[in-house]
Amino acid sequence: MANDTDGTNGALAGSLKDYRVPYGMDLIARTEAFFGWQEERRLQSVWPYARTISSPPGANCEATSDSNDILSGVNFGSQDYLSLSSHPKVKQAAIDAIDRFGVHSAGSAALLGNTSLSRELEQNLSQFMGGREIVLYPTGWAAGYGAIQGLVRPKDHIVMDILAHSCLQEGAKAATGNVHFNRHLDLQSVKGKLQRIRQQDSKNAILLVTESLFSMHSNTPDLKALRELCDRYAAMLLIDCAHDLGCMGENGLGQLETQEMLDGADIIIGSFSKSFASNGGLVAVKTRAAAEYLRYYSATTTFSNAMSPAQAAAVLAALEIIRSQEGKKLRRALLSNILKLRTDLSRAGQEVLGVASPIVPVHVGDEARGRIISREMSAVGAIANLVEYPAVPLGQSRFRLQVMAQHTDSDIETIVNAFRTCMDMTAMPRQRNQIASNIKVKNRRSSAA
Secondary structure, eight states, X not given: OOOOTTSSOGGGSOOGGGGSSOOSSOTTGGGHHHHHHHHHHHHTTOOOOOOEESSXXXXXXXXXXXTOOEEEEEEOSOOOTTOOTTOHHHHHHHHHHHHHHOSOOOSXXXXXXXXXXXXXXXXXXXXXXXXXXXXXXXXXXXXXXXXXXXXXXXXXXXXXXXXXXXXXXXXXXXXXXXXXXXXXXXHHHHHHHHHHHHHHOSSSOEEEEEESSBTXXXXXXXXXXXXXXXXXXXXXXXXXXXXXXXXXXXXXXXXXXXXXXXXXXXXXXXXXXXXXXXXXEEEEESOHHXXXXXXHHOHHHXXXXXXXXXXXXXXXXXXXXXXXXXXXXXXXXXXXXXHHHHHHHHHTTOOBOSSSSSXXXXXXXXXXXXXXXXXXXXHTTEEOEEEOTTSSOTTOEEEEEEOOTTOOHHHHHHHHHHHHHHHXXXXXXXXXXXXXXXXXXXXXXXXXX
């Protein structure tokens, strides 16, 4: 059980990291400590995870907490950046694919799992991404993991931003023991790592791994400078473009387009779950040889079922919209909403992090305050995701607002007012303690009833 360090209750103390490495011989019994802490947070209405939506993930939605509390209101917690999940063309494409192919591809992409839709999607994505070879994956996580695990071998080296996504870090650990983490967005740190590796190893490969848009901080690296370092030290550059591909840039190519780096990346990773209204992911490489190698040596494509026909059809339809004039209008609407939200939050006295992107992080600080704000936000009809340690540094909890093209000025005003109210309400420790006490009493009465 987490310690009662702040004078209120264990639900406002501790973190997921405390239970990451449990001890004991019984694999099952040693999970009880985490569950006890989780249950205490549920009882205090400060467990913000595993919510279930009961409507489309639109600008306004209905949801249920995992304690069955009903939530509804403006939705800044879904990553449907271009609002394509409910687009009529996208939905109809998925329906037509089910009518034609059924609901399941029933096989690995290395065997009989692909459909003609998958092949068409590869071709269209190749056109979108400057003629690159495309390998499809069942999820974006699988693409990130599989690109590294499929190409890197035990004697090779990986230099990776310390805040790189879980799929990239896990892929690196699976591929080699030679994983070197550089400080976040620190070019000197990258240079130092590459230089030391090349001084000791002039024979094996180095893969430099970064993201075009870091989702917890909404910031981006200098991709051209990273390319120059790769050229200097004979390294390859992998860029994960999960959060800006499709939804940012005049033509939807995100930072690759903005920084003129579409050709500069050796390996590009994309996810369909942010802007393309579906599950799935891609790896884009420059040669047919590299693509074919990934198809048979990347475990998450060879030993996983291929994308379903409905998923491939939805991405195809979304891609068509993204590449059209309608797509440009949606990106402009999205950017307008992003800028308004960031400006209005700042004027309301909130600390907004990063650069303009579909992710707008709002800094809170200590975890206890973030948990209480999360509960109070739900109570006033605002749905947003709390991010806390260890996903972000200790004491730097934040809300990660995710903006959609469909959001209106009224939606933005609602979320800004909700933040102002809840932040003010929890500004002082005494106020937080009183709120926590009220929650505790309320839940005890509910349990007694």
